[in-house]
Amino acid sequence: MNPLMLWFHKSGSPPEFYRLAGRFQPWLWALALIFGVIGLYLGLLRAPADYLQGESARIMYIHVPSAWMSMFIFAFMAFCGVLALVWHVKISEVLLISAAPIGVGFTAVTLITGSLWGRPTWGTYWEWDARMTSELVLLFLYFGVLGLFHAFDDRRKGARAASLLALIGLVNLPIIHYSVTWWNSLHQGSSINLMTGTSAIDASMLWPLLIMTLASKLWFGASLMQRARVEVIDLESGKDWVQALLPPTAEKPKPQP
Amino acid sequence: MTPPRYAVASSVGLRQKTSQSRRWCFFVGTSDKTNESQSLLTLRVHGRRAFRLARMSGLKYRRLKPSAEPGTTSVLSMRQSPRTAPPPLIEVRQLCFSRSDEPIFGPMAFALEAGEVLLVEGANGSGKTTLLRVLAGLLELGEDAGEILREGVAAAESQQALAFLGHASGLKLDLSPRENLRFTTRLGGLRAGASIHAALLSVGLDGFEDTPMRYLSAGQRKRAALAGILSAPVALWLLDEPYANLDQEGHVLVDRLLETHAARGGAAIITSHGMTSPAIRGIRRLRMECHHE
Amino acid sequence: MSSPLGDAFFGLLARDAIGLWRRRGEVLNPVLFALMVATLFPLALGPEAARLARVASGVSWVIVLLASLLSLDVLFRSDVEDGSLDAMRVSQQPLAVLVAGKILLHWLATAVPLIVLSPIIALALGMPRIGVSTLVLALLLATPQISVFGACAAALTASLHRSGILLSLIVLPLAVPALIFGAGAVETVLVGGNPAQPLFLLAAGGILAVAFGPLVCASALRMSAS
Incomplete structure (x- = not known):
């Protein structure tokens, strides 16, 4: 077994993972909070307002990082899915299932902030814009993975089915995105493309964006650890190491004679 | 004890590269006690069909001695050579x-x-x-x-x-x-x-x-x-x-x-x-x- | 000594075809569903011909897509329940090939009648005649991948007791590209353009789906039936 797989197996054993995740979790939360506050301060108060869109463009500091996260998390889930399907790493099943609701959250935030941004910019909350539409389809893909997982009584079987679906979804994601972009150009040529200027963005706007991106990654990490710990405890509830975590007073009630 | 009256006998290697450990003998003839005890696969078939079966299963066989009188029951057996025991099914x-x-x-x-x-x-x-x-x-x-x-x-x-x-x-x-x-x-x-x-x-x-x-x-x-x-x-x-x-x-x-x-x-x-x-x-x-x- | 693969493949086709023939009433259900929904649209939108004509091609696409989901549920479930999936798995034949046979038969029994019906629906709703050939061609190219995605979803949910809505939730996002390029091709023809690009893209997607779909499907079946 190569060192990487060995590491996976070691830190992938549920008790070890539970311990490690518990140790990392407060640090991740703290860092996410610190970077989030700095990023929001810079973005909302210090950065200049957009000369075209005015103050409303500041929603970008939430919207863009969550949009990136929504796709990153799906890719992360597919990666966990590969580990789960090929090497049967139990922890990666747990991580996949724990990541999905966070992904739904980021996708929902992206859609909501997008439509709030759209109101002053386009004059409507919902525009059938290529990005918005493919983000919506991504949300449905997340729902599909979660729905499939919860339909199974056997958690591990559900997790493996969800792994396969996450993989199929990841392969299709670029195709869906491309097709939606094509569809959009077929039907309307004139929607404002907000992203054309990204590379030419001023440093005063770029820095808050990057810091917010980092903060959202850390937030994901922290949230994932917390969810995965609960999931691991739930999955392994019959095991000795979980029983050992219980306070001594909470023993099983003895059967009355 | 009567001498064995084999109609066909040959040894063939099956599938495995290590033919040493997996050599099979293939007999058609009336059975005799010594072989019966060692035989693993025993198919009770008539003489003519025994040959057809052997051909169909791709085994090589060689006629050693004229077969028993027509009409008598022959025994076709695939027997492992006495060196090693065959692996179980x-x-x-x-x-x-x-x-x-x-x-x-x-x-x-x-x-x-x-x-x-x-x-x-x-x-x-x-x-x-x-x-x-x-x-x-x-x-x-x-x-x-x-x-x-x-x-x-x-x-x-x-x-x-x-x-x-x-x-x-x-x-x-x-x-x-x-x-x-x-x-x-x-x-x-x-x-x-x-x-x-x-x-x-x-x-x-x-x-x-x-x-x-x-x-x-x-x-x-x-x-x-x-x-x-x-x-x-x-x-x-x-x-x-x-x-x-x-x-x-x-x-x-x-x-x-x-x-x-x-x-x-x-x-x-x-x-x-x-x-x-x-x-x-x-x-x-x-x-x-x-x-x- | 197991039998040749071709024998197993056509044996499976023959068995399922006989089964379908004995239940031929059920096979017609998607077609009837499509006709009913097509009737509902004018009732909901009003009989104004110009308005219907504008949505005719898109509506036909959505109807075909929804109707082809109807019979997916039982595609593998019956094989899981009556144990014939086990028989296929112990038979030493590649499961992906057998699964491909099942998908092929499903496509023939569900998609082909719908493809035949689609020009009738589209013309009845008032789509201009020049779009008909493109509509049929695009459906021929798009329905195989819809069937394959549907089969994958059916395989994932085969061991569940019921999967109606879940199946649609899984398949519909995956079918978005096929729908967009298919409907887009017809739309392009109707405004006087050349539909080659979307049709080629559909064909490419179809080839990929048909090439890899059965493998994915087989592993999903192995997983969900274990």
Whole structure:
């Protein structure tokens, strides 16, 4: 077994993972909070307002990082899915299932902030814009993975089915995105493309964006650890190491004679 | 002791590269005591058919001595050369299985040679069905869950087919037994010398060959499934509760089928929850205990 | 000694075809569903011909997509329940090839009648005649991948007791590209353009789906039936 797989197996054993995740979790939360506050301060108060869109463009500091996260998390889930399907790493099943609701959250935030941004910019909350539409389809893909997982009584079987679906979804994601972009150009040529200027963005706007991106990654990490710990405890509830975590007073009630 | 009167004898290597350990001799002739005791696969066939069988199974053979008088029964046997013992048809070592970390059975070990029938007994929930599904390769084994060898080769790499009969018959209710068997045999092949018609006849379904399975009783459906097993060209049968739903006559039928299969060099593993006692000569028994209290 | 693969493949086709023939009433259900929904649209939108004509091609696409989901549920479930999937798995034949046979038959029994019906629906709703050939061609190219995605979803949910809505939730996002390029091709023809690009893209997607779909489907079946 190569060192990487060995590491996976070691830190992938549920008790070890539970311990490690518990140790990392407060640090991740703290860092996410610190970077989030700095990023929001810079973005909302210090950065200049957009000369075209005015103050409303500041929603970008939430919207863009969550949009990136929504796709990153799906890719992360597919990666966990590969580990789960090929090497049967139990922890990666747990991580996949724990990541999905966070992904739904980021996708929902992206859609909501997008439509709030759209109101002053386009004059409507919902525009059938290529990005918005493919983000919506991504949300449905997340729902599909979660729905499939919860339909199974056997958690591990559900997790493996969800792994396969996450993989199929990841392969299709670029195709869906491309097709939606094509569809959009077929039907309307004139929607404002907000992203054309990204590379030419001023440093005063770029820095808050990057810091917010980092903060959202850390937030994901922290949230994932917390969810995965609960999931691991739930999955392994019959095991000795979980029983050992219980306070001594909470023993099983003895059967009355 | 009379000298052996072999009609055909030759040694051929089968499949394995290490032919030293896997040399088989192939005899056709009247049996004699010394060889009978060593023979592994014994097929009782008539002289002419013995040659055809040998040709069909791709074995080389050589006529050593004129055959016995026409009409007498010859014995065709594939015998392993006396050097080493042949690997068993199926062997499990340290086999255990758990579902969602809940141990179902094991660890257990057994080996089944050609000509043997193994009866797996145990209460409901003791893991008999799971064991059979594991042996059939339908359930994936986890790591460190032991190993299954099929004729000395790891089961996952084995090219040997087997016949499996689960709780569900594997037959379509919209189709007649004959149509179902036609599919089964096209999927897995037909045993040399067997036919769908003969198989259905031998399980007592004559007159129902073309009735859709939907209109047959549970016992008759079971018989149709047994006919499918019977016509499969495989050595190993895995039958889950073969006696379920069958009447007294059906029990005798299953016993007879198993005995015939064992006599022609096959082996079978069957399960039973203990209410029926198969009347099969030399049957071996394996008791499974419930893991959870 | 197991039988040749071709024998097993056609044996499976023959068995399932007989089964379908014995239940031929059920096979017609998607077609009837499509006709009913097509009738509902004018009732909901009003009989004004110009308005219907504008949505005719898109509506036909959505109807075909929804109707082809109807019979997916039982595609593998019956094989899981009656044990014939077990028989296929122990038979030493490659499961992906057998699964491909099942998908092919499903496509022939569900998609082909819908493709035949689609010009009738589209013309009845008032789509201009020049779009008909493109509509049929695009459907011919798009329905195989819809069937394959549907089969994958059906395989994933085969061991569940019921999967109606879940199946649609899984398939519909995956079918978005096929719908967009298919409907887009017809739209392009109707405004006087050349539909080659979307049709080629559909064909490419179809080839990929048909090449890899059965493999995915087979592993999903192995997983969910274990």
